[in-house]
Amino acid sequence: MKNAVDIANILLPIFYLASFAIYLYDFQKDERRLSNVKRLFLFLTLVFHTFYLIARTVAFNHPPITSVFEIFTVLAFSVSFSYFILELVTDIRGTGLFIIVISLIFQTISSVFIVDLFQVKEVLRSNLLGVHVLHALLGYAGITISAVYGFLYLMLYKDLKLNKFGLIFERLPNLEILEKLSFYSAIIGFILLSVAIGIGVIWLPKAFPDFSYLDPKLVATFLVWLLYGIGITAKISGRLQGKKVVVLSIIGFGLAIFSTIVTNFLAKSFHAFY
Amino acid sequence: MNLLAISINHHTAPVTLREEVHLSTDEIKVYLDELKEKYFSEGFIISTCNRTELYGLPKDAGTSYMELENFLVEKKAITNLTDEHFQKFFSCSALNHLFKVIAGIDSMLIGDNQILGQVKESFQLAQEKQFAGFLVNRVFDSAIRVGKRAKTETTISDGAITVSYAAVQLIEKIFSNLSKKSALVIGMGETGKIAAQHLHDKHIGKLSITNRTIEKAEQIASAIDAQILPFERFKEHLADFDIIISATSSPNLILTKEEIKTMMKKRGNTATVLMDIALPRDIDPEARSIDNVFYNDIDSLNIIVEHNVKKRKDEIPKVQNIIMEELISFFGWYNSLEVAPTIKSLRDYYEEIRLAEVEGYKNKFSKEDQEKLELVTKRIINKLLHHPTTELRKVAEQGINTTESATKIALVRDLFGIENKSNTDV
DSSP: OHHHHHHHHHHHHHHHHHHHHHHHHHHHHOOTTHHHHHHHHHHHHHHHHHHHHHHHHHHHTSOSOSSHHHHHHHHHHHHHHHHHHHHHHHOOOTTHHHHHHHHHHHHHHHHHHOOOOSSOOGGGGOHHHHHHHHHHHHHHHHHHHHHHHHHHHHHHHHHHHTTOOSHHHHHSOOHHHHHHHHHHHHHHHHHHHHHHHHHHHHHHHHHOTTOOTTOHHHHHHHHHHHHHHHHHHHHHTTSSOTHHHHHHHHHHHHHHHHHHHIIIIISOOTTSOO | OOOEEEEEETTTSOHHHHHHHOOOHHHHHHHHHHHHHHTEEEEEEEEETTEEEEEEEESSTTOOHHHHHHHHHHHHTOSSOOGGGOEEEETHHHHHHHHHHHHTTTSSSTTOSSHHHHHHHHHHHHHHTTOOOHHHHHHHHHHHHHHHHHHHHSOTTOSOOSHHHHHHHHHTTTOSOGGGOEEEEEOOSHHHHHHHHHHHHTTOSEEEEEOSSHHHHHHHHGGGTOEEOOGGGGGGGGGGOSEEEEOOOOSSOSBOHHHHHHHHHHTTTOOEEEEEOOSSOSBOGGGGGSTTEEEEEHHHHHHHHHHHHHHHHHHHHHHHHHHHHHHHHHHHHHHTTSHHHHHHHHHHHHHHHHHHHHHHHGGGSOHHHHHHHHHHHHHHHHHHHHHHHHHHHHHHHTOTTOHHHHHHHHHHHHHHTOHHHHHHHO
16 A cells, blocks of 8 residues: 555656646647546546545555645645536636646645655544644635636736737636636635634644644634635625735735745744644 | 539629629529529529629530620629629539638638528528529538538637627626626717627627717617717716727817726726727727726727637638538539449449348259359349449430439439448549
8 A cells, every 4th residue: 555655646746747738738729629638637637636645544544634745735636626626617627727737836745745654643633633624725725726816817907908919818718707716716715714713723722732822823824814804805895806806815825825834834833743 | 513603702803893793682583583594404692792603503515604794794784894803613613612602711801700691591592493403402511511610610710800899809808797797889980880789799788879970879779779878978977887989080089097087986996998999099098007997999909800810811721621521522422423333333232232142042052053043143133224224324425414414313322322332432
């Protein structure tokens, strides 16, 4: 099993790279015959990734959520899986490469730096922690996708303002759709993060003796959550729309990434994994 | 195949001449009757704003292009129409031309969306007049297949190639559902009218128009379900519109940047599209610097048009391949209508049956009887085929590829189910 995990760990970035390459080629050439091929290849990549996550859980006797680099591979899966569902539901096929590249980056970093941990703290085997982390990761996948669509919105907005009618103009869906995709992804991300925070607030004080509400990770996560909450409320009430909404989503994503890096690598937190 | 065609079109004649030659549906019906009486055994006429074309299978070999040209000139009483204004086609080139026309690659606007429907109507008129026989009906089938394949297998008709349609295409890159949007078209000249029509066709939620001469606006409004705003007061309502298209002939700006700024404030800064398709411009181009204002003028729309025209031109080789495939298929079928291959196919067909039956039963006969079996079955087949073969040879003596011989041969092939086999042989 360990060998299978090691081989899959090497192959996964290659699978994501191949999916990205097909989506990129289709974005440039817009060949009708490729539109189903690329979706099929992404599906196979996700099936293979599912196998990897299960194999890893079985081989090391704990879910792959005990280190940053294990989290990264789950995040890579969550982002592409969420996009795959979104593509199936909306049938908007021109944006995949911008999302899959995020999974490619996360998976490549994970594959390079991941370590095999056989012995982990008992708290990391808790079911509640599993639910907490699962919601947090899917939530982060949601805000990641929201930020990508926000970024695409800004690219198309800029091209439209400058009368540039190239590939971005031709291949991307219209501004309103991009705004909607960004907003709905943010809502889903926000709800899932709310659940993750809720579980965390109830369970963490019991699980960690050195727990503090002023922990930098908690404060940063709460700030990200608050920012999205304000943005979503403003959008629903009609006070914020268009460019400002997507800019807020991108800022929220930047803050989330920044807080993850700071709290996991620089600051001392009970919330760091090792 | 002796299909004859003459064409006066945008390659050969200016618009004034094309207008004079243009035939209405009623005229086409009358002309078809006369062509049938004088020149053709089967035929059809295509007449659109960019072309008038006569196609037909001559009753006798002596029918010349000049006779057909004179027929048209005399009927329409046009004095300045000369031989140089006509293109002439025969047989394969006539069919090739028809296929190019129906595929839209001979159109003034390459990939024209309307031509397929217009040619279909021409076919229907010929059928209505019982002027479409065995061969012309086959020509119709092939031509319509070319038209449909060009639309579905290539992108020859994709993208806007007129300024007013490019404006609508651009609007669709900003808004997802036009039925929830409101639009104002300022100026009801030809360009403004077409733009308003495009918006109506795209099911815009609310369409308003304004024009200096209110009577002109009134004439157009009912046809496109538009409200009319008095020209003197339309600026009071600017904030109500998501899309503003301006196409007046005003020598000065009619909307300034300050007016747009005020409008955006009233609209709560929601996205607004300004399309200035007037020359000289109607809207201050500086308005493009305002957040959430998408301003486009003729120059920027022309970029889209030129880009799409180039893309359509790049698709022409793909369409030509389709035409080539269909020409090969058509002439494969047509050549199979010659006498010699038909006799051979018919004999092969019978021989196959004879052999299969003999093979199946020969073990029930002694060695000596097997030879007799071969002999007897061959003699039966020869006797059965003697009369049909003699009749087919008589057809050949009437001349190769006459409509009558082609019809008879096609009937034989259909009856004995040998059409497909010979097509694959070609």
